Amino acid sequence: MTGGAGGTGRMDAWVVARPGPIASRPLERTRLPIPSPGPGEVLVEVEACAVCRTDLHLAEGDLLPRRPRTVPGHEVVGRVAASGPDATRLAPGTRVGVAWLRSTCGLCRYCRRGVENLCPASTYTGWDADGGYAGYLTAPEDYVYPLPEDAPAEKLAPLLCAGIIGYRALLRCDLPPGGRLGVYGFGASAHLTAQLAVAQGATVHVLTRSAKARELAMALGAASAGGAADAPPEPLDSAILFAPAGELVPVALAALDRGGTLAVAGIHLSDIPVLNYQRHLFQERTLRSVTANTRADGRGYLDLATARPPRVTTVPYPFDAADQALEDLATDRVEGAAVLLR
Template sequence: MTDDLVTQAWVVDTPGPMATSPLRRVRRTVPSPTAEEILVEVLACGVCRTDLHLAEGDLPPRRPQCTPGHEIVGRVLAVGAAVRDFQPGDRVGAAWLAGTCGVCRYCRSGHENLCPKSRYTGWDIDGGYAGHTVVDARYVYRLPEDWPEDELAPLLCAGIIGYRALLRADLPPGGRLGLYGFGASAHLTAQLAIAQGATVHVLTRGENARRLALELGAASAGPATASPPEPLDAAILFAPAGELVPVALAALDRGGTLSIAGIHLSDIPTLNYARHLFQERTVRSVTANTRADGRAYLAEAARIRPRVHVQRYGMGQADRALTDLATGQVNGVAVLLPD
């Protein structure tokens, strides 16, 4: 019966700068869920920098006319024949990781984020910039009913990726953490790290972002290229700016680790071995997340209940939300809500 369901959806038409209007809003028929899938009515969808990279062509499109959006909070409308964990009416979240092969050595060893056949919401399959979408129930999270949709949505990528980036940074208990860039993911990661006992120093270009960082408990907040007030045990680079890699490495204490959280990064300048890498400093990338990461972070978020700084847009304003993100006008995280 869902074959006749028509929804409004944004698609990436011709990737390019936001000034060229790469997104187009269309009406499309929503497919019925297959055996392992669920049909979801979208209640909120966070706007991630990855969506911007896809719209502007930094990430090559995996399929034409794909609908972006991978921070989806929704309500189950229908379930496939093999789905046992969800039923119509359940509140669920769909995140970036949309599918894996389940049989490769990465999947079998707990590293499904590295699966060569991994698929992603809003890149390989249609995402949440729409009224409805269909997702694989095996990659969906059950969400609490007592949390506003617009505050839950950013947890599903900004929160989860920040959690994995923090793990990859090897921050010691009570350590000193530097966060480079302070958007959607960093403002959630800062609160998690502070709740775990870390001292957090924020380095970012925006004055509004620096003010927000201090409001959320950061020990200091300065310009992106400045030196923190003390050596760092670990750092996370959230800004997609390769020129900040040597800056962050130079701020690390001996044995410190830099974790690079983004899916896209501009070119990294030449590193000086003695200044940036010697004394066992480490650089690590972050690739997507596992479902275990998602479950662990959502449990932590339920415990600490982070303050989610939201800028709300109607679903019909998705292009404006991405433009604001591109031009640094989003302080915290942008979230699309039904018109």
């Protein structure tokens, strides 16, 4: 980076230049002006940005771009470098996190009833506005989370999406106290969510295709770990599908006990096969999606993670290797969460 903050210099950044298969190198490294914070916004200098599967979906075109040459990244740890007009809550130098949800209207029926994640006018970091694969980004002050000073940025970054969305998925799956939870897929979000469920007294069964992920699951307290399509050793009260694989929906539904709930946590999912009513849905089984998160979810999860820090398994990458990090994520070579470090 050269020059000062807030539009007076330039910064290194990665943009989604040509959405397509990750092997086609859809990310392009470039130089961009350092942005200036608008009304109610802060400028954040990036320390670290975790690499989310949503970034991969955007790069590959599964998630349609909302603007050309967007800078991805929405699990950002950094420090406030400058404030725009009317932004007075966060002083320069404050350590903060910038997450997926960037703004909502605050006026619609969804916002008014506390489900701002369903706001039709909601916007998202690294999709509607440039994200954290850069030296700086701007974000509305009201959607930024203060973070502790004493934790490494590498370990905090995955909490800002993987942790928060996993927390919401855990709420959405209606896991009863001391219940039996199935976790399908075991990447960044799942490995944090499983720890939270175990800490709350649940019995967790992990189903994933990766042998290394199964080893990690057992090390983190899972009661069992099997293949993605395997039957768990006992009926499940609840399940969360983290893998973007629609073919696992009937598998997970069939594993539910009577009255069980399956929550699908991804923003993108391949097609779901035809369901059999008797086998997959009868006996009051429930299938539901998870859509983004509210700020209350973010605050709730980060408070829990601060009080009882999870074991965050990360693979660090230099900022120069953002394209390699996405490729490794696409080919299941990342155990836990990939994190770009500046």
